[in-house]
Amino acid sequence: MGNPVLSIEKLTLALPSYADRPQAVNDVSLSIGAGETLCVVGESGSGKSMIAHAVMGLLPTAVKPTGGTIRLGGRDLLSLDPAAMLSVRGREIGMIFQEPMTSLNPVMRIGQQISEMFEAHHVFDRPKRSKRVVELLDEVGLPDPQRIARAYPHELSGGQRQRVMIAMALALEPKLLIADEPTTALDVTTQAQILKLIDRLRRQHGTAVLFITHDFGVVAEIADRIAVLQQGTLVEEGTGTEVLSRPRHEYTRRLLAAVPSLVPPERSKSQPKEPILLVENLEKVYRKRSLFSAGREVKAAENINFTLARGETLGLVGESGSGKSTVGRCCLRLIDPDSGKIELGGLRISDLSTSALRPHRKKIQMIFQDPFASLNPRQTIGRIIADGPIANGVSPEKAFERARELLDLVALSPNAIDRYPHEFSGGQRQRVGIARALALEPDVIVADEAVSALDVSVQAQILTLIKELQERLGLAILFVTHDLRVAAQICDRIAVMQRGRIVECGETAALFANPQHEYTRQLFAAVPGGRRFRNR
Amino acid sequence: MNFLKRFIRNRGAVIGLVILLAVMIFAVIGPTLFPQSPWRMVGRPFTAPFTMDRFPLGTDMLGRDIAAGLVHGARVSLLIGVISTIVALLIGVPLGAVAGYAGGFFDDVLMRFTEFFQTIPSFALAIVLVAVLQPSLASIVIAIGVVSWPPVARLVRGEVLSLRSREYVQAAVTIGQSTPRIIFSQVLPNTIAPIIVMGSLMVASAILLESSLSFLGLGDPNLMSWGYMVGAGRTRLLDAWWISFFPGIAIFLTVLALNLTGEGLNDALNPRLARGRK
Numbered sequence: 001m002g003n004p005v006l007s008i009e010k011l012t013l014a015l016p017s018y019a020d021r022p023q024a025v026n027d028v029s030l031s032i033g034a035g036e037t038l039c040v041v042g043e044s045g046s047g048k049s050m051i052a053h054a055v056m057g058l059l060p061t062a063v064k065p066t067g068g069t070i071r072l073g074g075r076d077l078l079s080l081d082p083a084a085m086l087s088v089r090g091r092e093i094g095m096i097f098q099e100p101m102t103s104l105n106p107v108m109r110i111g112q113q114i115s116e117m118f119e120a121h122h123v124f125d126r127p128k129r130s131k132r133v134v135e136l137l138d139e140v141g142l143p144d145p146q147r148i149a150r151a152y153p154h155e156l157s158g159g160q161r162q163r164v165m166i167a168m169a170l171a172l173e174p175k176l177l178i179a180d181e182p183t184t185a186l187d188v189t190t191q192a193q194i195l196k197l198i199d200r201l202r203r204q205h206g207t208a209v210l211f212i213t214h215d216f217g218v219v220a221e222i223a224d225r226i227a228v229l230q231q232g233t234l235v236e237e238g239t240g241t242e243v244l245s246r247p248r249h250e251y252t253r254r255l256l257a258a259v260p261s262l263v264p265p266e267r268s269k270s271q272p273k274e275p276i277l278l279v280e281n282l283e284k285v286y287r288k289r290s291l292f293s294a295g296r297e298v299k300a301a302e303n304i305n306f307t308l309a310r311g312e313t314l315g316l317v318g319e320s321g322s323g324k325s326t327v328g329r330c331c332l333r334l335i336d337p338d339s340g341k342i343e344l345g346g347l348r349i350s351d352l353s354t355s356a357l358r359p360h361r362k363k364i365q366m367i368f369q370d371p372f373a374s375l376n377p378r379q380t381i382g383r384i385i386a387d388g389p390i391a392n393g394v395s396p397e398k399a400f401e402r403a404r405e406l407l408d409l410v411a412l413s414p415n416a417i418d419r420y421p422h423e424f425s426g427g428q429r430q431r432v433g434i435a436r437a438l439a440l441e442p443d444v445i446v447a448d449e450a451v452s453a454l455d456v457s458v459q460a461q462i463l464t465l466i467k468e469l470q471e472r473l474g475l476a477i478l479f480v481t482h483d484l485r486v487a488a489q490i491c492d493r494i495a496v497m498q499r500g501r502i503v504e505c506g507e508t509a510a511l512f513a514n515p516q517h518e519y520t521r522q523l524f525a526a527v528p529g530g531r532r533f534r535n536r
Numbered sequence: 537m538n539f540l541k542r543f544i545r546n547r548g549a550v551i552g553l554v555i556l557l558a559v560m561i562f563a564v565i566g567p568t569l570f571p572q573s574p575w576r577m578v579g580r581p582f583t584a585p586f587t588m589d590r591f592p593l594g595t596d597m598l599g600r601d602i603a604a605g606l607v608h609g610a611r612v613s614l615l616i617g618v619i620s621t622i623v624a625l626l627i628g629v630p631l632g633a634v635a636g637y638a639g640g641f642f643d644d645v646l647m648r649f650t651e652f653f654q655t656i657p658s659f660a661l662a663i664v665l666v667a668v669l670q671p672s673l674a675s676i677v678i679a680i681g682v683v684s685w686p687p688v689a690r691l692v693r694g695e696v697l698s699l700r701s702r703e704y705v706q707a708a709v710t711i712g713q714s715t716p717r718i719i720f721s722q723v724l725p726n727t728i729a730p731i732i733v734m735g736s737l738m739v740a741s742a743i744l745l746e747s748s749l750s751f752l753g754l755g756d757p758n759l760m761s762w763g764y765m766v767g768a769g770r771t772r773l774l775d776a777w778w779i780s781f782f783p784g785i786a787i788f789l790t791v792l793a794l795n796l797t798g799e800g801l802n803d804a805l806n807p808r809l810a811r812g813r814k
Contacts, residue, residue, distance in 0.1 A: 332710050361712040374703035378725045388711030440711060
């Protein structure tokens, strides 16, 4: 590898005094050659994004570089003044952000936004600029680039917007492209396309790519070399195959082991049990109220039928907008379905009035996605868990006693009962959320993306906990997820949803071995790192 | 960082709080400092300030002690400011909470009702209310409360709207908590911070409103208030400036102090929105 495009040497970034550790990044050295992709992997809080922001000169004011150098083609970026940095950004370094929905200006046409890149750096005259914009849009694989250049961001899908972001980042042919979790907010099928696009472009242009991600599947797809960060320290660096197949550091090994496999584990065939939850012909249509025109209709659930037996886990799998969350929430009557029947233990809860339903709500509980939004920040953990039993007529002393037992059950210290949610990590909060759901001794639990917001190692722990609890308590679980790996590990049966319909439903092992529906096959093919992590 | 540390970092807020505490202390110990009624004529009229030890701030055109008036006025101003703010909160918070949580038809009706009050100039409405009800402590408090609740209702409604869709509120629904309980135990405690901030600023505007009413002669005739003192001295502003000047300064400082404290509370309670930090 000749001269590296980017070389970071002994970079140390100091955090302000009130942070939980003194350094965001500690003594990290990395280098990327032309046409090479370096993946920086780490869990949340590992400092991986800080490195990207330091290279871009976009560090928060509270974070100060205290040592080391960042050299781009021989120039030290840390010593540049803000004016010099302006010409480096965009011209020499391009950046793609995580959230395609918010990284484009909503009131500017796509073409204008891209040609701003040229304007800012005074390249080309006007006609040349618009010609180049169309070429760029064509290069990132957008259909009908002339039309897209005149479109506004809201007219494009998430994947298309991310393509536009890539076009902008590459407009001036920078030597380095920084991609900070560029596919995390996208669906798997879109993610696969975007990864392919980034890979193709860096080959064509010889761009060095600094790819920040938490997802080992994505890493396996795209990385030439991998750097693993733990708590701001570089623990391992090597080529893709080296790190993925022969990890040297204990932490890397742990992370890799925590990535759920796509092969469903062997399950003992158990006796078919009585169904506890029965859903028939469920329909839900969202209508946008509009004063002047006919409102837009979105069919979130259409002719949904399934049953869930005691002790069974049914996975509801699909991409965003497939209606899987709507169906999950309809079962709890958090959303009222338009029509159809929902029976819970023989009781038709779809027809009950809100007040008639209230005493029966305890039979079906929910685990929410976001461990930070699902706990009331102003209540103690004990209150949060005990509130359910208290609302159902249990005396407060008994409810708090039960809360202690539940904390023990979800492997938290019973002393946590007097503490507030902000004192806990994401995984611990999710345990509290599980304890809250179990406090009412429900028959059915709806888990809506219950592990999607967690780091892989924590995710594995929570999945194990859910499985254990299910075996011990005989719970029926409706597991809503977009993550096929997770679904393979935890579900007995899987229902695949697309645009509000269940397109395929079957035993997990059979479904994975031989998917029937075209869409299911597409989903499986798109899982990042599918080949590498399939047979372990 | 805890709340106190963040509050202390804002120097303006600390100054505001100190002034406010000074005013409060005067209001509390006032009657022991000046046991006589502030309405009593105790000296020669038009004594200039700093000329006689007995009347450090001088006397007005009837020979009443201005210092005594100031101290007794502090009680009235603070009392009216705080109580009428509480009245406004008692109207605005439940209304906003119900509108925000129920949504739909209730929201529309309650918000149109709120807007109806907002379309009437608040000071004119307050004058009419006090004039109709006869000037007294109670009528002034009611009038100020009635004209100042609409912004509270709007603020609370907005907060509740955004909190209603939070996952912990949905969790409360699934565990079977009743709707009033959800509003009081899950939603409202999380709106406290902006309400406290708004409340502290409302005390300031209530004091101003009361002063304006008293200035126009619509104050409680039995209570010495700052607004009345400014109003009483306005005809002799040129030759006896101190009669209006000192109560005016008192109003100015108290309102300023309340605003500074309110801003400081805002920064301390919403650390992510605080200015100057990224």
